[in-house]
Amino acid sequence: MTTTATTLKGQPLDRQTLDAMLRRRLFFTPAFEIYGGVAGLFDYGPPGCSLQANIVDLWRKHFILEEDMLEIDTTVLTPHEVLKTSGHVDKFADWMCKDPKNGDILRADHFVEDVLESRLKGDKEARGEKVEEEDDPKKKKKRKTKTEAVKLEDALVQEYEEILARIDNYNGEELGELIKKYDLKNPATGVQPSPPVAFNLMFQTSIGPSSNLPGYLRPETAQGQFLNFAKLLDFNMQQMPFASASIGRSYRNEISPRAGLLRVREFLMAEIEHFVDPEGGKKHHRFSEIDAIELTLLDRHTQLAGKTDVKKMTIGDAVRNKVVDNETLGYFLARIHLFLQKIGVDMTKVRFRQHMENEMAHYATDCWDAELLTSSGWIECVGCADRSAYDLSVHAKKTGAPLVVRERLDEPRVFEEWQVEIDRKKFGPQFKKDGKTVEAALEATNQEQREKLAKQLAENGELELEVAGVGNGTVKVSKDLVKVEFRKRVENTREYTPNVIEPSFGIGRIMYSLIEHVYWNRATEDGGDEARGVLSFPPTVAPTKVLIVPLSANKQFQPFVSKISQKLRKIGISARVDSSSATIGKRYSRNDELGTPLGVTIDFQTVQDSTITLRDRDSTKQVRADEDTIVAAIQSLVTGAREWKDVAAELPAFEGQEVDVAVR
């Protein structure tokens, strides 16, 4: 499962160098670091905050605006009863082991995975095969003991590999059996940990002054959307299908967070709940628009066979071949694919992996994860689940609220069926206190039973029915008290509980994976060995769009700097001025690390003829033109209307300062 991560340009990706750069540029930083930090909690500095805002903004346009979804904003604090009903209180847990010797708390699946991977690595070493470097420094540190080069039997190697391929499919008991069977020991102590127990991942608190209302921090935004279903349907003027959406924080008390931004305890989610009629195969009216989009799929059967081979397939074929359950689920998988592409994710590092039976959340009937390949392996960044009618049904049952759609039928539906008609006036006097019970037993009969009862009535003038607790358990009812007849019934309205297709995005994970995908090292032009990091964000996503640099601190440049800044601010383009005394090359380097796609330089020629230069981060090429032409070019690049090659083809190239860029 270990992967060798590469940069955008195929260079080996050094996670530690990248992390150091991201912290230096304040993309993110451990929260409460001056207090020693808290595992799994991170703050975003200005570039991270802006990158996050831009991704969320594109998300909102791509999903909410494009499909007129109903965005709502619900509370994080959630009373116990709601999450008890949804099943989270009982089932939203990970399996946790404890080391009896030193008290280490281990997440069971990660523990099994780590030890087996370590043994496989030792086996490779013993066989003299090339062993890939561990990319995740935290993981390396966590393992503590060095891998021992011990050769394993071929059959055992295959067993381990198959276990790892379906590691997400084991429950606690099964993980416990694996630990015993293969004698898996905590590397820190050499001791086998205790059997896995469930640890609920929700943060608990209590609401109100008298501490009488227990509550949790929501583990997902979904429940707030379900509880408002009836109001949203009303707001949508009873039109189906429709989707609600929420962007907000959720909380999971991870057992042992690691891997930086990839497993955190507080995170931003963007979730869609698309409500659809379960009848008619969950078709989607815009499916034809995405039918031909090709996705990379890793289905359930492949994984259960202990393999991880992906298939490339159009989403149209995937739905028609029943690899993906239905059109609506397939539609959203394709839309997710398009979204990831739009924000700049490397699509060769994306796969859609289907959940295995035991792995699926307690509510899901089918589920696919969009996974992105990073230096920590394949990371689940988007989940897309068919939650069926589960949530609406359980909340409706618990509260009595009608979380249903009532639809007037264009053509009334006619049912022909056996119906029971009871003469209540005679029924009471005859059966006395048992009247209601007998009545209920009659009503509860199914079609097959009723057909038999009708026959009895016709043949014997009475029917015999088993009614527990009345007399000797068998009751006779004569034909003057009850009729059982085959009749027509007409329905003009239809009532149903919608099914829910839920695309659910972990914004922080997407953001971190994207950063790895657009990261690369620029060779220094003077052949120096210090690699210079670049983040090639698309201009639409980049935290800052334009760096404005005056050639030097010369006062003549100042009015031009102010003017271009104001012009850009007025059209809503975020720019940053760097008037520091560093060389232009150094200032551009700093902004390469921030992923700023464009640079504008004010130099002595500007003072003479008011022209300015525009630099492309990725190619370091420059063009030169008057201010308005450059501003128009910037705007077209930032909105995504044009690409650099279009601009470079149109405007005169400029070579002047490029020599300076190599200077450090």
Added chain:
Amino acid sequence: MTTTATTLKGQPLDRQTLDAMLRRRLFFTPAFEIYGGVAGLFDYGPPGCSLQANIVDLWRKHFILEEDMLEIDTTVLTPHEVLKTSGHVDKFADWMCKDPKNGDILRADHFVEDVLESRLKGDKEARGEKVEEEDDPKKKKKRKTKTEAVKLEDALVQEYEEILARIDNYNGEELGELIKKYDLKNPATGVQPSPPVAFNLMFQTSIGPSSNLPGYLRPETAQGQFLNFAKLLDFNMQQMPFASASIGRSYRNEISPRAGLLRVREFLMAEIEHFVDPEGGKKHHRFSEIDAIELTLLDRHTQLAGKTDVKKMTIGDAVRNKVVDNETLGYFLARIHLFLQKIGVDMTKVRFRQHMENEMAHYATDCWDAELLTSSGWIECVGCADRSAYDLSVHAKKTGAPLVVRERLDEPRVFEEWQVEIDRKKFGPQFKKDGKTVEAALEATNQEQREKLAKQLAENGELELEVAGVGNGTVKVSKDLVKVEFRKRVENTREYTPNVIEPSFGIGRIMYSLIEHVYWNRATEDGGDEARGVLSFPPTVAPTKVLIVPLSANKQFQPFVSKISQKLRKIGISARVDSSSATIGKRYSRNDELGTPLGVTIDFQTVQDSTITLRDRDSTKQVRADEDTIVAAIQSLVTGAREWKDVAAELPAFEGQEVDVAVR
């Protein structure tokens, strides 16, 4: 203190009618309503969510972009130690009383306020004066017993009024004394509640699987900004002053939330921490831009005198007259004023109220609240505090992190002062184990003491110093061990802890107050008695900008509807199509309630000549022109570049469908 609230047009504001409308249109709704709801928790539906997003967007442009503030995004989960250091664990509390009879939990200041207001009302009734209606239905309900018409002595009336004017200035003990002195009883039981005790308002939880790290949900975003101060200063290339900003949720476990969106337990805050050099009077380099802006001020002295009379004053004069402490604080008060104006707040219903000594948060040295007048009285919507160096100092002291600015001085500072020089080689052998103590005592002397010690050395060849715990408490040090001389000291760098000016916005309170300020009732044209609600949001803030209505369900209209929708979407203007079968008038009414400022109608003339009509919500006037002209007009209105009167003056008026508007 009770006020008669009015609408934008001066009509009496009926809170219940407004609330019903806001819920019907799903601006907001009690969270978990199908589970019976939880006090103080609300969800925002699509219009509320969009209104909130637009206010936040304008806030970001008005403050963050305009002044290049550093936006960061920090975690809500906060470990105990951080909030212990900041003082929140010990001091972030309200005073709470308990009714010994029925267990009612009362917030002490609100309880005192309610009972005294009720007695004053009863006094007015007894004197036969007009009594204003209670506007807040929850308050009315809460009071439970009817006000008794009992006449009070004139002196007592004055006492009560003075207490109410400074109700925010009492601590728990004082509130307890008031309860005893005036025998204040819980109306629900007729019993005097227990003496007030402090109730901490933070929600508590624990972080991690072993429950060993207690934490809280942050009560403000500020601490996350302070903890990152050193990194932010670095990111800002050591330039001072600068500001950080955060937009995010905070949590306060209110004792008894009421008044709808005005007192909630989970809310969105937008906070700025402006770091400024405490030397030089906290000047602000852009103060001249806002010097002449006139604010409505209610200062501390007026309130302590038991009055609530406001003064109108330019912020320039307020700072020069020391009503407001310094320029930077004043600058932000004026910027807050401009922001409220920009989003459409009725500026006749705004005042800036200064905090009284006991009322100020434990960290503040001066603080002003922007209060907005609503049907629940004057509501604190923005706080603007000078937190001095408090937070940075306590965190630096606790953690040892250098939360300071180091500034290279352009001109070195020269100090002439008495300096102590100890000969450590001889000192140790002479004083043995007491050496360090005596040394510290010498170092700790001030300038005045040193001057005397120098004199002793010169005159007696030794000095006498009191050192507790050494010998008999007096130590003699001879001149061969120590020199005390008047010398020059040169400093090339200066180190200081910045002071913090903090404007802090409660977005939900601003939003609700704004809704009351822009709400009014349109008389029906047929003289019907059903008042029709209108929310006159400025187009920049309105949740949806344009309603698109085809005259009828006629299929001919559909292509025009699609075309105009797409055009508007492309330029980022949120529009909503209403193709329902309701009359155009009804459809416009629905959108008046949603505050949609503009309406476009597609009718039979559109099919003939491609012209469409544009309707202004407030005047209900319409103009007619071709599609591109109307789209351009919409864009200029939505960005705030033009007003309706400009558009109406330019484009031909249209009267055609107006007759229909009266039809309901």
